[in-house]
Amino acid sequence: MRRPTESVVDGSKASSPVHPKDLPSVDRLLRQPAVTALLAEHGHTRVASEARGLLDGLRTQALAGSLPAEAVAHDVLAEALARRVGQRLAPRMRAVLNLTGTVIHTNLGRALLADSALQHLLAMMASPNNLEYSLDSGGRGDRDSIVEELLCTLTGAQAATVVNNNAAAVLLTIAAMARGREVIVSRGELVEIGGAFRMPDVMSSAGATLVEVGTTNRTHPHDYERAITERTALLMKVHTSNYAVQGFTTAVDEAELAGIARARGVPLATDLGSGSLVDLAQWGLPREPLPQEKLAAGCDIVTFSGDKLLGGPQAGLIVGSREAVGRIRKFPMKRALRMSKLPLAALEATLMLYLRPERLTQDLPTLRLLTRPADAIRALAHTLLSEVASAVAPRFEVAVLDLMGQIGSGSLPVEKLPSAGLAIAPLQKKGAGRALDELATALRGLPLPVIGRVADDRLLLDLRCLEDSAPFLSQLPDLRQALR
């Protein structure tokens, strides 16, 4: 059924809807003078393909009798085509502003790389390099050797190897040490890390049998001792990084467990999850266990992530005794989980920064952001207040607010980071929820999308991770426009 349609141009009734046969052909559309520049910039293949898609869509509308004549004017068509080509060629992976208050945000790509890591990465990728080539002998080299010495220096380990991520490090460790045999883990440590990575499932994927000991809240040394048999290949500790068991709890620490392990001739591995190479308590931050402590306590293997508190690229770091790391490195699965040269270059440069620990809070973005004082963040909020307020007026009001942020990525979930930011609230109580959705959508729709969080009927922009406010301020006119 045909109905008179509203013109997109001026809201008046359109003369009559366009008939499918009145649509131009792809060739004719491409011959429009207005399309010449588009063809010159992006080439015939892409532009023709988008022109086909555009005309197909218009034909469907025309068949339904709902295509106004204005929509097929030459300049309107050329503009629609340019928009389609632009959208198709726009990267799907985009930079965003993380104003969520969570510094190491898994959904937003975790740690930011340090400048030196970015530079090293760029230089190494633009040229052949000695990834697996020994410049001493002129023969084949080992990619592990690029970071092994650094990791040993920083953690006190005898040996080190690296894989794609920490999940891979755990999988590989269990497979190499315990395939076809048993691994003993406390019931209080059978964690799910997210993304379907659950300890019991990892065990079976690695071909090992999980032996659970103790209870959710309490596990004692004799629980481990009783469970060890000739089938036992590994004792495993898992840092319960993304939750806390509080109250009537007890766990066996690595030092005590190492004694049991050694007496029975069974190796001990610890998965630290985040792991930090420096003690965060020196900056007043909550303490995370250090790999070097766990090795000193007697662990044979410690695994941790590259892109959590370490502040580097995605990577799984495996440090430990020469014998255990040697077994892991020789295990065939290692080849499938090996690290690519891209993160390896970034990891090397990141680890280098730890050789100058005095400068870490300047040079390493993760630590720089985590140690940013709440006072400085609050002061920044005050400088942005009036401009943001005028961009969201008259529907919203803005206030500077003390906030509690998080480190993120599963570390220290119960600890909060005192921070500050802007709270944007709808002035009208009625329809406040929809107004907040609209605001959040408008912020995400900016050229550099701004990601905040909604709490207590306000949209909160935690400014801890806003180091340069210029890109944020320069988008406020776009925000004002979007909220019209």
Ligand SMILES: *Cc1c(COP(=O)(O)O)cnc(C)c1O
């Ligand atoms: C994050 C985490 C992992 C997984 O590390 P990825 O580098 O993300 O693969 C494994 N174990 C624990 C305890 C973790 O917190």
